[in-house]
Amino acid sequence: MSLFYLDASAIVKRYSPETGSAWIRSLTDTLSGHVVTLSEISLAEVGAALAVKHRVPGGITLQERDSALSLFLGHCQSEYNLITVSRLIIDLAVRLTQEHKLRGYDAVQLASALVTNQAFTSAGLASLTFVAGDDDLLRAAEAERLVIDNPNLHP
Numbered sequence: 001m002s003l004f005y006l007d008a009s010a011i012v013k014r015y016s017p018e019t020g021s022a023w024i025r026s027l028t029d030t031l032s033g034h035v036v037t038l039s040e041i042s043l044a045e046v047g048a049a050l051a052v053k054h055r056v057p058g059g060i061t062l063q064e065r066d067s068a069l070s071l072f073l074g075h076c077q078s079e080y081n082l083i084t085v086s087r088l089i090i091d092l093a094v095r096l097t098q099e100h101k102l103r104g105y106d107a108v109q110l111a112s113a114l115v116t117n118q119a120f121t122s123a124g125l126a127s128l129t130f131v132a133g134d135d136d137l138l139r140a141a142e143a144e145r146l147v148i149d150n151p152n153l154h155p
Helices: 008-014 021-028 041-055 062-078 087-099 104-122 135-143
Strands: 003-006 035-039 081-083 129-131 147-149
Touching: 003 008, 003 021, 003 104, 008 021, 008 035, 008 041, 008 062, 035 041, 035 104, 041 062, 041 104, 081 104, 087 104, 087 135, 104 129, 104 135, 135 147
Parallel strands: 003 035, 003 129, 035 081, 129 147
Antiparallel strands: none
């Protein structure tokens, strides 16, 4: 069993084809035995990403958007561990914005991963792998001593 934390830029690839989608689908397949953790804010971020993919000229259809969002939300209920964004996570995210080149939600994603990783290792489990498609976020995660992976490197 491997432990993964996926930010929104990674998990959206399961629901809309782009570079790295096949790898993300294999990683999140329930038969893989992996534990996949997301922050609750990923619900809004993935919803927004799918809406953008629908709005762009030549993008996905309304039916494709709605189907992908419905599937994602269903998986959030049954397949993923969702981390609540607490005041502890927000305070950590604020610190991370001062130490790394991060946007607000990216800092919350990283803070959520760090808190989750601490809980896993304190329980005697292995460290998680932080998965994101954003280079600044990955650099910050690596600087915070997380194991990282980029789905864009898995075409």
